[in-house]
Amino acid sequence: xxxxxxxxxxxxxxxxxxxxxxxxxxxxxxxxxxxxxxxxxxxxxxxxxxxxxxxxxxxxxxxxxxxxxxxxxxxxxxxxxxxxxxxxxxxxxxxxxxxxxxxxxxxxxxxxxxxxxxxxxxxxxxxxxxxxxxxxxxxxxxxxxxxxxxxxxxxxxxxxxxxxxxxxxxxxxxxxxxxxxxxxxxxxxxxxxxxxxxxxxxxxxxxxxxxxxxxxxxxxxxxxxxxxxxxxxxxxxxxxxxxxxxxxxxxxxxxxxxxxxxxxxxxxxxxxxxxxxxxxxxxxxxxxxxxxxxxxxxxxxxxxxxxxxxxxxxxxxxxxxxxxxxxxxxxxxxxxxxxxxxxxxxxxxxxxxxxxxxxxxxxxxxxxxxxxxxxxxxxxxxxxxxxxxxxxxxxxxxxxxxxxxxxxxxxxxxxxxxxxxxxxxxxxxxxxxxxxxxxxxxxxx
Amino acid sequence: xxxxxxxxxxxxxxxxxxxxxxxxxxxxxxxxxxxxxxxxxxxxxxxxxxxxxxxxxxxxxxxxxxxxxxxxxxxxxxxxxxxxxxxxxxxxxxxxxxxxxxxxxxxxxxxxxxxxxxxxxxxxxxxxxxxxxxxxxxxxxxxxxxxxxxxxxxxxxxxxxxxxxxxxxxxxxxxxxxxxxxxxxxxxxxxxxxxxxxxxxxxxxxxxxxxxxxxxxxxxxxxxxxxxxxxxxxxxxxxxxxxxxxxxxxxxxxxxxxxxxxxxxxxxxxxxxxxxxxxxxxxxxxxxxxxxxxxxxxxxxxxxxxxxxxxxxxxxxxxxxxxxxxxxxxxxxxxxxxx
Numbered sequence: 001x002x003x004x005x006x007x008x009x010x011x012x013x014x015x016x017x018x019x020x021x022x023x024x025x026x027x028x029x030x031x032x033x034x035x036x037x038x039x040x041x042x043x044x045x046x047x048x049x050x051x052x053x054x055x056x057x058x059x060x061x062x063x064x065x066x067x068x069x070x071x072x073x074x075x076x077x078x079x080x081x082x083x084x085x086x087x088x089x090x091x092x093x094x095x096x097x098x099x100x101x102x103x104x105x106x107x108x109x110x111x112x113x114x115x116x117x118x119x120x121x122x123x124x125x126x127x128x129x130x131x132x133x134x135x136x137x138x139x140x141x142x143x144x145x146x147x148x149x150x151x152x153x154x155x156x157x158x159x160x161x162x163x164x165x166x167x168x169x170x171x172x173x174x175x176x177x178x179x180x181x182x183x184x185x186x187x188x189x190x191x192x193x194x195x196x197x198x199x200x201x202x203x204x205x206x207x208x209x210x211x212x213x214x215x216x217x218x219x220x221x222x223x224x225x226x227x228x229x230x231x232x233x234x235x236x237x238x239x240x241x242x243x244x245x246x247x248x249x250x251x252x253x254x255x256x257x258x259x260x261x262x263x264x265x266x267x268x269x270x271x272x273x274x275x276x277x278x279x280x281x282x283x284x285x286x287x288x289x290x291x292x293x294x295x296x297x298x299x300x301x302x303x304x305x306x307x308x309x310x311x312x313x314x315x316x317x318x319x320x321x322x323x324x325x326x327x328x329x330x331x332x333x334x335x336x337x338x339x340x341x342x343x344x345x346x347x348x349x350x351x352x353x354x355x356x357x358x359x360x361x362x363x364x365x366x367x368x369x370x371x372x373x374x375x376x377x378x379x380x381x382x383x384x385x386x387x388x389x390x391x392x393x394x395x396x397x398x399x400x401x402x403x404x405x406x407x408x409x410x411x412x413x414x415x416x417x418x419x420x421x422x423x424x425x426x427x428x429x430x431x432x433x434x435x436x437x438x439x440x441x442x443x444x445x
Numbered sequence: 446x447x448x449x450x451x452x453x454x455x456x457x458x459x460x461x462x463x464x465x466x467x468x469x470x471x472x473x474x475x476x477x478x479x480x481x482x483x484x485x486x487x488x489x490x491x492x493x494x495x496x497x498x499x500x501x502x503x504x505x506x507x508x509x510x511x512x513x514x515x516x517x518x519x520x521x522x523x524x525x526x527x528x529x530x531x532x533x534x535x536x537x538x539x540x541x542x543x544x545x546x547x548x549x550x551x552x553x554x555x556x557x558x559x560x561x562x563x564x565x566x567x568x569x570x571x572x573x574x575x576x577x578x579x580x581x582x583x584x585x586x587x588x589x590x591x592x593x594x595x596x597x598x599x600x601x602x603x604x605x606x607x608x609x610x611x612x613x614x615x616x617x618x619x620x621x622x623x624x625x626x627x628x629x630x631x632x633x634x635x636x637x638x639x640x641x642x643x644x645x646x647x648x649x650x651x652x653x654x655x656x657x658x659x660x661x662x663x664x665x666x667x668x669x670x671x672x673x674x675x676x677x678x679x680x681x682x683x684x685x686x687x688x689x690x691x692x693x694x695x696x697x698x699x700x701x702x703x704x705x706x707x708x709x710x711x712x713x714x715x716x717x718x719x720x721x722x723x724x725x726x727x728x729x730x731x732x733x734x735x736x737x738x739x740x741x742x743x744x745x746x747x748x749x750x751x752x753x754x755x756x757x758x759x760x761x762x763x764x765x766x767x768x769x770x771x772x773x774x775x776x777x778x779x780x781x782x783x784x
Contacts, residue, residue, distance in 0.1 A: 056552060063548035066501055067541045073511050074537055077526025084515050085523035085595060089742030092516020096750055099505065099512045100757035106501040107764045111771060114498035118771050130764075165743045398530045398601060411538065415545055426552050 004392055006401035007079040010408060012377070014072055016370055017412045021065030023369060026139045026184065027191030027222065028058045029109075029132040034218050036125050046214050051128075052116075054195075054215075057423055058131075059113050064419055066106070071408070079401070083384050083394035086162065090155055091145045093167035098141035104134035139187060140180045147175035150376070151244040152385050174244055178237035179376075185226045185233055186372065189330060190365025192223015197362020200355040213349055220358070223365070224334030230327055235290065242291040242299075245386060247309065248379040250302045251316040253287050254280065262287040262299035267321055270313045275303060277317065311381045319374040326368035333361050448751065449517065449741035453730070455754055456513040457723045461716050463506035465624065468617075468715070470500040472625025474543060474571020475618070476645060477564055487638060489564065492625075495632045497551065498772045502765065504544070516750050518740040520595055521730045525581075527597045528590040532580050532605050539574030542566060575621045576614035580605050583613030586722060587668045588732035609660070609667020616656040620715055623649035627695070627711040630704040639704070646699050646707070654692070657718075670732055674725030684724070688717045 001009070032054040039047035073095070077084050108130035115124055148154075154170030155162040196219040199212040206212065242249045249255075254270035254277030255262055264287045268280025285295035292299075302310055336357075340348040349355065384391040473492040480488040515522040526533060550563030584590060584605035591599040604610075626646035630639045664672035675681055695710035728737045741747065 060548055060552050063501065063544050066504065067544040070504070070508060070540055071537045073508055074526070074533055077515065077522050078530055078533060081523035081527045084526070085519045088515040088519030088522060089517075089746040092512065092519070092742070092746065093749060093753065095512045096516055096753050096757070099509045100753075100761060102508060103502065103505045103757075103761050104764060106505050107761075107768045110498040110502055110768055115771055163743075165745055167746055167749050396527055396530065397597070398527065404534050407534075407538070411541060415541070418545075418549060422549060422552055425554075 001402050001405075003399060003401045004395050006405045007395050008391065010401065010405040011075060011079055013405070013409055013412065014068065014075055015373060015377075017416070018065065018068040018072055019369055019373060020366060021061050021068060022139060022142075023187035023366070024061045024191050024194075025058070025065045025105075026132075026135045026187040028054060028061065028195075029112075029128060029135055030188065031191070031195060031218055031222060032058055033125065033128040033132050034222070035214075036128055038214075038218075040121055040125060044214075046211050049211060050215050050218075055113055056426060058109070060419060060422055060426075062105075062109060064415055066102075068412070068415075069102075078398075078404075079396055080384065080394040081396050083389065086389060086394075087148075087385060090152075090162060090165050090167060090170045091148050094141040094144040094148075094171055098138050101134045101137040101141060105131055105138060108134070136184060136187075139184060143180045143183045144171050144173075144176045146376070147179040148173050149384065150179070150248075150380055150386050151175035151240075152388055157388065175237075175240055178233065178240045182230070182233045182237045182372075185230045186365065186369050188226040189223050189230055190369050192219045192221075192226065193330060193358075193365040194362050195219035196223055197359050200358035200362075203349065204352065204355050204359070207350070216349060216358075220334075220337055223330075224337050227327070227330040227334040227365075228338075231331055234324070234327060238291060239293075245380070246300050247302065247305045248311060248316070249291060250300060250305070251311050251313045251379050252320040252375065253277075253299075254313060254317040255287065255299055256302045258298065258301040258304050260288070260298045261285045261296045264290060268317070270317045272313050308382065311379050316375055316379045319371040319378070323368045323371040323375060326364040326371070329361060330364050330368070333357060447738070448744065448747040449737050450728075452513060452517045452747055452751060452754075453737045455751075456510055456517070457719065459506050459509045459513065461719050463503070463510060464617075464620070464715055464719060465712050466499070466503040467506055468575065468621040469624040469628050470496050470503055471543070471571045471575045471618075472621035472623070472649075473629070474547075474568045475622040476625055476629070476642070478568035478572065479645070482641070484637060484641060487635070488641060491629060491633050491638060493547075493551065495629060496547065499768065500544070500547065502768060504540075513750070513754075517742050517747055518730055518735075518737070519742060520592075521735045521740040523595070524590065524592045524597055524731055524735055525585060528592075528599060528601065528604050529581050529584055530601055532577050532584070536574060536577040536581065539570050539577055543570035543574055546570060572618060575618045576611075579614035579617030580610040582617070582722075583610030583668070585731050586613070586671045586726055588670050590731050590734070592731070592734040607667060609663045612656065612660045612663045612667075616653070616660050619649055619652040619656050620718070623653050624711055624715060627699065627704070627707050630699075631708060639702075643699055643702065643704075646711075647696070650692070650696055650699070668732070670729075671722065671725045674727075675721055678725070680724065681721075684717060684721045688714060688721065691717060 032051050035047050035054060036051040038044070039051055108127040111119065111127040112124065112131055115127065119127070148170050151173045152170070153173040154166040154168070156164045196216050199216040199219065202212045203209060203216060238249065238252070241252070253262070253265050254268055255265075256270075256275040256277065261284070263282035263284050265277055265280035265282055268277045270277040287299055288297040289295050291297070302313060336354065337348075340351065340354060344350070380386055382390050382392070384394045473496045477489055477492050480486075480492075511522075514525075546563050546566040550560060550567060553559050553563060584607075587604060587607065587609055589599055589604040589607070590597065623646060626642045626649050629642040630646065633639060633642075661672070661675075664675075675684070691710045691714040695707050695714055698704070698707035698710055726732060729735065730737050730740050742750075
């Protein structure tokens with residue numbers, strides 16, 4: 001493994017690890033605040049138990065997210081000093097704003113987690129809301145920085161150096177809005193589905209547990225709503241990619257030939273040496289229609305780009321297909337849930353099949369997030385700043401990068417195992433009290 | 446004053462706050478390892494309660510330092526991250542282990558053997574991380590990181606694998622342990638626990654003094670430019686006098702159990718030490734090749750960053766104050782010596 005590949009692998013691994021905690025850090029506080037708000041409104045103890053359980057989960061996940069995020073902020077320089085030396089002054093702005101969002105998040109999370117008995121109920125709920133809002137803002141600011149790497153604006157190149165730097169224009173780059181929207185929705189959808197899946201699993205074993213029913217309802221309301229909206233934001237993003245990174249769009253679709261009225265390919269395996277994508281189901285005119293809104297629009301194929309400016313097609317295409325498939329499945333499940341809720345009302349969670357499907361779908365959102373980032377990042381190669389700086393120009397001269405790569409990989413595997421194990425035991429398990437509470441409620445009724 | 450100097454000042458202020466707040470959290474980890482005697486369990490509990498609600502917020506000061514560094518002085522960030530790749534990587538491992546082990550300990554089962562395992566990891570990471578942080582700062586001050594045309598020419602070991610950066614590392618550890626012990630005297634109203642941490646603060650204070658001397662002696666060869674700045678400038682004498690006054694006062698206040706006074710003096714002492722280093726190194730950002738001006742980002746970036754920092758501060762300080770008022774306000778009936 002050469003040093004560039006080791007650096008890329010370390011960055012990819014660090015991001016793949018952190019994004020899970022980042023996404024949960026965005027969405028979980030929102031779920032927890034909804035549960036607490038329900039508790040304040042209904043005075044049903046179940047919601048208080050739920051808010052506290054979810055807060056515990058958030059605490060563990062936030063800590064791992066905070067430290068792995070710290071690692072990333074340093075890794076930008078440790079692995080890509082060429083990039084940071086060049087672009088720091090252009091995209092430092094969103095990172096600075098993220099710094100303050102992160103501050104707010106950490107401060108109010110401290111108040112939320114440790115302040116149950118120290119602040120009045122409304123102030124406590126407010127603290128939770130601050131965590132939820134600043135968590136979402138943190139994510140948005142970081143994705144803006146990434147969007148700039150895809151669609152760099154806010155400077156002029158003179159003799160290879162950036163001049164006339166305008167950090168605001170850099171933040172307002174054309175990829176910012178679609179990318180931040182897509183990622184923010186993804187965070188809620190993925191987290192909602194995982195939480196719903198866990199509680200669906202518990203409900204299958206213990207069908208009348210009100211605790212798990214309440215949890216599932218909140219998680220699926222958040223995850224389902226965003227999953228239904230997500231394809232729209234995906235469409236918006238694809239249209240923006242078509243404009244700013246046509247070669248990436250061609251890689252999404254395994255489109256080798258420039259074609260008028262290009263088809264949408266579902267599945268298939270791109271063969272880069274032969275320049276064809278085999279075994280795909282082709283929807284006629286689909287790609288032209290989706291990317292440009294016209295069935296006869298011309299889609300530029302990979303063959304019309306210089307060979308040293310094309311991303312690895314197979315990885316990008318396959319990852320893109322997986323992401324879209326997961327997203328569509330989640331949307332359909334969400335619609336099914338909505339239909340069940342309308343049809344069956346109070347009994348909407350009493351379908352074993354529905355619960356089983358939720359369990360099966362629990363990880364789909366995170367698979368979509370991971371593959372989606374593969375699409376974004378691998379699809380931008382060989383550039384670190386699209387069209388401006390190659391990844392190979394940005395990498396550190398430090399030799400032996402395989403050592404930190406392996407070290408951090410092992411460290412993160414260990415953390416992942418411990419985190420999952422703690423969450424299963426401390427958070428997901430049925431609380432010891434719901435039966436008595438349910439009985440009391442039944443007696444009172 | 447030029448914009449870049451103001452921003453460098455904000456960066457140093459953030460570093461001071463990181464030392465005063467985040468540093469003390471590491472110091473807490475040190476005392477977790479050295480918790481002994483029949484109150485060991487109570488000591489650990491006190492430390493955990495003191496750190497729990499605030500360590501994540503305190504940690505963000507470090508993020509702020511890094512973000513200011515790479516936004517306002519990108520070549521300096523690139524140079525430091527290249528020359529000090531190894532200690533920074535180790536620092537990150539320390540940060541990861543410290544934060545996660547502390548959180549895992551809080552949420553894992555409360556059985557003694559389980560808790561002790563997390564405690565051990567937490568306290569070892571809390572010791573290693575400040576040492577590495579000191580090594581990194583020491584290397585930046587040493588003048589051995591050489592950069593030509595944006596390329597680091599001094600290799601990946603020479604600048605930090607030397608006596609001076611290591612001495613600074615242990616000095617940082619002693620300072621953080623000292624701060625933590627002083628703060629902890631005010632986190633409890635139990636006389637015996639106060640006494641425990643008073644004794645620890647006094648011991649750490651002695652260590653701080655000895656290591657400061659060692660750093661000063663080693664600086665003659667290890668960081669000559671900064672040492673010259675600290676010994677010969679017009680403000681050097683005033684700095685030494687004030688640092689000495691605060692150090693002695695902190696000691697005196699601890700001795701006579703005036704813990705509030707001790708806290709103020711200890712914090713002032715640490716602040717002055719960091720400011721003294723900053724002034725001695727000014728206007729260099731990385732001794733001797735990168736200055737604040739040569740590394741500064743374009744004016745537009747600096748202006749916007751300053752606006753962002755100002756607005757951020759308006760949001761941040763009230764929230765921070767609220768956090769500390771909830772968890773650090775003196776409990777009712779504040780007499781320092783209640784049994």
